[in-house]
Amino acid sequence: MTMTALPKKITPEMIASHGITTEEYQKICDILGREPNFTELGIFSVMWSEHCSYKNSKLVLKLFPTEGPHLLVKAGEENAGIVDIGDGLAICFKIESHNHPSAIEPFQGAATGVGGILRDIFTMGARPVLLMNSLRFGLLDNAQSRRLVSGVVQGIGHYGNCIGVPTIGGEVAFHESYEGNPLVNAMALGIVKTTDIVKGKAAGVGNPVYYVGAATGRDGLGGAAFASKELSEESTADRPAVQVGDPFLEKLLMEACLELIHTDALVGMQDMGAAGLTCSTCETAARGNTGIEIDIAKVPRRETGMTSYEVMLSESQERMLIIAQKGKEKTIDDIFEKWDLHAVKIGHVAEGSGMLVKDGDQVVADIPAKALVDEGPIYKREKEKPAYLREAQQLDLKSIAEPADYGKVLKQLLAHPTIASKQWVWEQYDHMVRTDTVFYPGHDAALIRVKGTKKGIAVSTDCNGLYCYLDPHEGGKIAVAEAARNVACTGAVPLAITNCLNFGNPMKPDVFWQFYEAVTGMVAACKALDTPVTGGNVSLYNENPAGAIFPTPTVGMVGLLDDIEKRVPSFFQRDGDLIFLAGDTFNEIGGSHYLMAVHGLQRGLPPRLNLESAVALQKFLIESAALGITASCHDTAEGGLAVALAECCFNPASFMGARVDSLDLLRPSASSNETLREDALFFGESQSRVVLSVRPKSKEGIIRVAQKHGVPIYPLGTVGGTRLVIDDKIDVEVPEIADIFNNVIRKKMEQ
Amino acid sequence: MKAAVIVFPGSNCDTDCAHALSDIMKMRVEFVWHKESTLPDVDLVVLPGGFSYGDYLRTGAIARFSPVMQAVAKHADDGRPLIGICNGFQVLLEAGLLPGAMLRNRSISFVCKHVWVRVEDTDTVFTRKIDKGATLSIPIAHGEGNYTCDDDTFNRLQDESRIVFRYASKNGETDDQHNPNGSRDHIAGIINEKRNVLGMMPHPERASETILSSPDGRGIWESLL
Numbered sequence: 001m002t003m004t005a006l007p008k009k010i011t012p013e014m015i016a017s018h019g020i021t022t023e024e025y026q027k028i029c030d031i032l033g034r035e036p037n038f039t040e041l042g043i044f045s046v047m048w049s050e051h052c053s054y055k056n057s058k059l060v061l062k063l064f065p066t067e068g069p070h071l072l073v074k075a076g077e078e079n080a081g082i083v084d085i086g087d088g089l090a091i092c093f094k095i096e097s098h099n100h101p102s103a104i105e106p107f108q109g110a111a112t113g114v115g116g117i118l119r120d121i122f123t124m125g126a127r128p129v130l131l132m133n134s135l136r137f138g139l140l141d142n143a144q145s146r147r148l149v150s151g152v153v154q155g156i157g158h159y160g161n162c163i164g165v166p167t168i169g170g171e172v173a174f175h176e177s178y179e180g181n182p183l184v185n186a187m188a189l190g191i192v193k194t195t196d197i198v199k200g201k202a203a204g205v206g207n208p209v210y211y212v213g214a215a216t217g218r219d220g221l222g223g224a225a226f227a228s229k230e231l232s233e234e235s236t237a238d239r240p241a242v243q244v245g246d247p248f249l250e251k252l253l254m255e256a257c258l259e260l261i262h263t264d265a266l267v268g269m270q271d272m273g274a275a276g277l278t279c280s281t282c283e284t285a286a287r288g289n290t291g292i293e294i295d296i297a298k299v300p301r302r303e304t305g306m307t308s309y310e311v312m313l314s315e316s317q318e319r320m321l322i323i324a325q326k327g328k329e330k331t332i333d334d335i336f337e338k339w340d341l342h343a344v345k346i347g348h349v350a351e352g353s354g355m356l357v358k359d360g361d362q363v364v365a366d367i368p369a370k371a372l373v374d375e376g377p378i379y380k381r382e383k384e385k386p387a388y389l390r391e392a393q394q395l396d397l398k399s400i401a402e403p404a405d406y407g408k409v410l411k412q413l414l415a416h417p418t419i420a421s422k423q424w425v426w427e428q429y430d431h432m433v434r435t436d437t438v439f440y441p442g443h444d445a446a447l448i449r450v451k452g453t454k455k456g457i458a459v460s461t462d463c464n465g466l467y468c469y470l471d472p473h474e475g476g477k478i479a480v481a482e483a484a485r486n487v488a489c490t491g492a493v494p495l496a497i498t499n500c501l502n503f504g505n506p507m508k509p510d511v512f513w514q515f516y517e518a519v520t521g522m523v524a525a526c527k528a529l530d531t532p533v534t535g536g537n538v539s540l541y542n543e544n545p546a547g548a549i550f551p552t553p554t555v556g557m558v559g560l561l562d563d564i565e566k567r568v569p570s571f572f573q574r575d576g577d578l579i580f581l582a583g584d585t586f587n588e589i590g591g592s593h594y595l596m597a598v599h600g601l602q603r604g605l606p607p608r609l610n611l612e613s614a615v616a617l618q619k620f621l622i623e624s625a626a627l628g629i630t631a632s633c634h635d636t637a638e639g640g641l642a643v644a645l646a647e648c649c650f651n652p653a654s655f656m657g658a659r660v661d662s663l664d665l666l667r668p669s670a671s672s673n674e675t676l677r678e679d680a681l682f683f684g685e686s687q688s689r690v691v692l693s694v695r696p697k698s699k700e701g702i703i704r705v706a707q708k709h710g711v712p713i714y715p716l717g718t719v720g721g722t723r724l725v726i727d728d729k730i731d732v733e734v735p736e737i738a739d740i741f742n743n744v745i746r747k748k749m750e751q
Numbered sequence: 752m753k754a755a756v757i758v759f760p761g762s763n764c765d766t767d768c769a770h771a772l773s774d775i776m777k778m779r780v781e782f783v784w785h786k787e788s789t790l791p792d793v794d795l796v797v798l799p800g801g802f803s804y805g806d807y808l809r810t811g812a813i814a815r816f817s818p819v820m821q822a823v824a825k826h827a828d829d830g831r832p833l834i835g836i837c838n839g840f841q842v843l844l845e846a847g848l849l850p851g852a853m854l855r856n857r858s859i860s861f862v863c864k865h866v867w868v869r870v871e872d873t874d875t876v877f878t879r880k881i882d883k884g885a886t887l888s889i890p891i892a893h894g895e896g897n898y899t900c901d902d903d904t905f906n907r908l909q910d911e912s913r914i915v916f917r918y919a920s921k922n923g924e925t926d927d928q929h930n931p932n933g934s935r936d937h938i939a940g941i942i943n944e945k946r947n948v949l950g951m952m953p954h955p956e957r958a959s960e961t962i963l964s965s966p967d968g969r970g971i972w973e974s975l976l
Contacts (some may be wrong), residue, residue: 157861161892162802164763248761248805338784340760430863430892432957433800435767440964449962451770564962 018045081534106151125198126190138179167429169446220315265328294347386510395604456561460486465550476521483557491625492559504548571651583689594683657721764800798839811841840950851900857933916940
C-alpha cells in the first residue's frame with residue numbers, strides 16, 4: 001500500500017478494490033458534484049464500510065430498545081452510551097470486536113482491541129475502571145488455536161496490565177467453527193461525574209482543532225475496510241492492516257485527556273479509532289453541525305513520504321482529536337507537555353458543513369461531513385432460513401442412551417475447556433489494580449466497588465454460540481437473559497447492555513437470517529428485562545475458508561448493586577448451609593454441552609427461555625440478596641445442574657463439599673406427560689435456574705421470597721464434607737474434580 | 752504520619768497506594784510528580800507499582816533517571832523509610848538503593864494472584880508489628896519478579912537478616928511450588944543495610960481491606976505508624 005504519488009485518475013479497478021459498488025460510486029459523484037480524487041475515494045471507502053457505517057445491519061439494529069430513564073447518552077449518539085447510577089455519577093461502557101486483526105496477528109490484534117475500547121471510554125471524559133472480554137477459539141488440540149489463544153491472552157494482558165485497568169472477567173469458549181477466525185471482543189467500563197461528560201463534537205467557528213498523542217505511521221492502513229471482508233488464505237498478506245499498540249503511550253494520553261476535562265479549554269474530544277483522522281474529523285463536524293478544516297502537513301508522522309491518502313486512512317493507535325476553546329491553547333499545550341505528548345494544532349472549526357483537508361496549500365479532500373457520516377448507503381439484505389436447520393434441529397430423545405456412569409460424565413464436562421476454569425487465562429491479567437475488584441474472575445459476574453460510595457457495579461459477558469447456531473432467535477434471547485441472570489446472582493440490578501454482534505457474511509441470505517433472528521431474540525429479552533442497548537459493535541464477515549462462525553451475539557450486561565455489603569458470591573460459604581434450586585427443569589438436552597461432549601451431537605432445539613420466568617427469577621434474586629438471606633448463588637449454564645453444583649464447591653478460599661439427596665422433588669416438575677430423563681436432570685441446560693445456598697435459619701425466608709415472585713424453589717441438600725454427592729449417581733472427591741476443572745487448560749496449553 | 756507517593760509516567764498503583772495510606776491508614780498523602788527535584792516534608796516515601804516508562808529497556812531502568820530520584824535517594828540516605836512495591840522495587844534495584852536484579856518470571860508469563868509470604872524478619876520499621884514467621888496473603892502482579900543476585904550479595908542478605916519476605920505456603924513452607932516467579936531462595940522482599948529501604952514484589956496496598964479478599968498487608972503500614 002506504500003506509495004509515493006497518488007494516481008490521478010480513478011479507474012473501475014480502484015473503485016472495486018476499495019469495496020465500493022458502482023451505485024455507491026455514482027452516489028459519491030452526486031454528493032461531490034464531480035468525481036472524487038484518490039484520497040476522497042479512500043475516505044468514502046472507510047466511512048461507508050460496514051465497520052463504520054453499519055450499512056448492512058443498520059435497519060436491523062434499529063429494532064433494539066435504546067430508551068430508558070437512566071440513559072444520559074444513548075446508543076449511536078456518541079462513542080459509548082452513558083447510564084446514570086446516582087450520587088452524581090454515571091457509567092460509560094462499550095464492547096467492541098477486534099476479530100480480524102487478532103486472526104492475523106493475535107498479540108497486537110488483541111492488544112489494540114483493548115486500547116481502542118479504552119479510548120472510546122476516556123473520550124467521553126470517563127475514567128476506565130474495568131475491562132472484560134469475550135473470546136472464541138478453535139479447539140485446543142489444534143496447534144494453530146493454541147498459538148492464537150496464547151497470543152490473544154498475552155496481548156490483552158500486555159495492554160490492560162500496563163495501562164493499569166484491571167481485566168476482571170469475561171468468557172472464553174472453544175469450538176471448531178471458530179478455527180482460523182477467533183472472536184476477540186473487548187469491553188471497557190468507565191466512571192464519570194455527570195457534570196464532566198465530554199461530547200465528541202466540534203463547535204464554535206474558529207476554535208482550534210488539535211491532534212494529540214502518538215505520531216502517524218502507515219500501520220493499520222485501511223483497517224476498517226479490512227474488517228469488512230472475509231478472511232481468506234491470503235489474509236496474512238493484509239498484515240499491514242493490523243495496528244501496533246503502545247499501552248504506555250495510551251496511559252499518558254488517558255491521564256492527559258482526563259486532566260484536560262477539568263479545565264475550561266475543552267470543547268469536544270474524539271478518539272482516532274477505525275478510519276483514524278478521517279472518522280474523527282468528519283464525525284465531530286457532523287455531530288456539531290459545523291464545518292472543519294485541517295492541514296495534514298502539520299500531523300506528526302513517524303514515517304517519511306506518506307501521502308495524504310495514507311495520513312487520512314492510517315489507524316495508528318493512541319491518537320485523539322481535540323476541539324479546544326480559542327484563547328485557551330496554552331492550557332492544552334501545558335498539559336500535553338507535562339505528559340510528554342504531541343499536541344499540534346492542525347486546523348479549526350469552520351463555517352458551513354464541509355470537511356476540508358489540506359496538505360499545506362493544496363486541497364486534498366473537500367467533502368460534506370454529514371455525507372460521510374449520515375448519508376452512507378443503507379441496504380436491506382435478503383434473508384432466508386438456512387437449509388441446515390431442518391436437519392440440525394431434529395433430535396430423537398429415544399436414540400440418546402443415558403449414561404451408565406454419571407460421575408464420569410461430570411468429570412468429562414468439567415474437563416472441557418469451555419466449562420473448565422479459565423484461571424490460566426485470567427492469572428495473566430492484572431485483575432486487581434485500582435483496588436476495586438471485589439469479585440475476582442471465576443464468579444458469575446465480576447464485581448467492583450465504587451470508592452466513595454456504597455455502590456458496586458456487576459458486569460457479565462455472555463453468549464452461547466451453539467444455541468444461536470441451532471436457533472438464533474432463542475439463542476439471542478438467552479444471551480441477554482443469561483447475562484442478566486449472572487449479574488442478578490450477585491444481587492445487582494441489571495441496567496443496560498452493550499453488544500457485539502459477530503456473524504458471517506451478510507450478503508449470504510442464510511447468514512443474514514441468523515443475524516436478524518438473533519437480534520429479534522435479543523430485542524425481546526431486552527424489553528422484558530428492561531435493559532436497553534447503549535451501543536456496541538457489529539462484526540460481520542467472520543468466515544474462514546470452511547464457512548461462517550457460529551452466530552455469536554455477545555452481550556455485555558452491566559448491573560448496579562446499591563449496597564456492596566449485600567453482594568452474593570457464587571460459591572458455597574459454610575458447612576451446614578442449605579442448598580436450593582430455583583427454577584424448573586425440563587427434558588431439554590438439545591444443544592447442550594452434554595450432548596456435544598458426551599454424545600458428539602450438535603443438534604436439537606436449544607432450551608426454551610420463558611421471559612416471564614426470567615423476569616420473576618431476577619426479581620427473586622435481587623430481593624433475596626437485598627434481604628441478606630442468600631449465602632451464595634450460581635446460575636446453571638453449560639453442563640447443567642451437576643456442573644453448577646460442582647462449581648459451587650470450588651470456593652477459591654477453601655473447597656466445600658455438598659450432599660444433594662432430594663432430587664426426587666425435581667422429578668415430577670417436568671412437563672406433565674413425559675417423565676424427566678435422568679441426563680436432562682443432571683446435565684440438561686433448562687433456563688432461568690440458579691443454585692442457591694442459605695443459612696438454615698433462612699430456609700423459610702428464601703422460600704417465602706421465591707413464592708412471592710412465583711419462582712419454583714426446591715431444597716436439594718446441604719453444604720459440608722469434602723465430597724460432592726448427588727443422589728445415588730455421583731460421589732466424587734471435591735479436590736479431585738477441582739484439580740481437573742482448574743488445570744485442564746493449563747495442561748493443554750503447555751502440551 | 753505523612754507520606755509521598757512518587758508518580759512516574761506509567762505508574763499505575765499510585766492511586767491505590769494513596770488510597771490505602773490515606774483512606775484506610777489515615778496518613779496524610781501527597782503525590783509527587785517525577786519531574787520534581789525536591790520532596791515535600793514527609794516521613795515515608797512510596798515508589799508505587801506500574802510500568803514506569805512502559806518498561807522500555809528494562810523494568811525500572813529509565814525511572815531511576817527521573818529528577819525526583821535524587822531527592823528520593825537523599826531521603827533514604829537520611830535514614831527515613833522508603834518502600835518500593837513491584838515496579839517500585841525494580842526501580843530501587845536499578846537505582847542501586849537495593850542490591851540485585853530482576854529476571855523474567857520463570858513461566859515467562861505475567862502472573863497476577865494471591866500468594867502467601869512468610870515474614871522473615873521483624874527488626875525493620877516495616878515489619879516491627881508483625882509476628883516473625885507469620886504468613887500473609889498478599890497479591891502479586893508482575894512479569895519480572897524473579898529476583899536474582901550473586902552469591903556474595905545473597906550471603907550478605909542472609910547473614911545480615913535483610914531478607915524480609917519469602918514466598919511460602921499458607922503454613923510457611925518454602926518450595927518451588929509456592930514460588931510464583933522462580934526468585935532466588937524464594938525471596939519476595941529485601942531491605943537495605945540501614946534497614947530503612949524496603950523493596951517487595953507483593954502489593955500490600957491491594958491487601959489492606961477485608962473487602963479486597965485479604966487485609967494482611969496492613970501490618971506493614973501499621974508498623975510504620
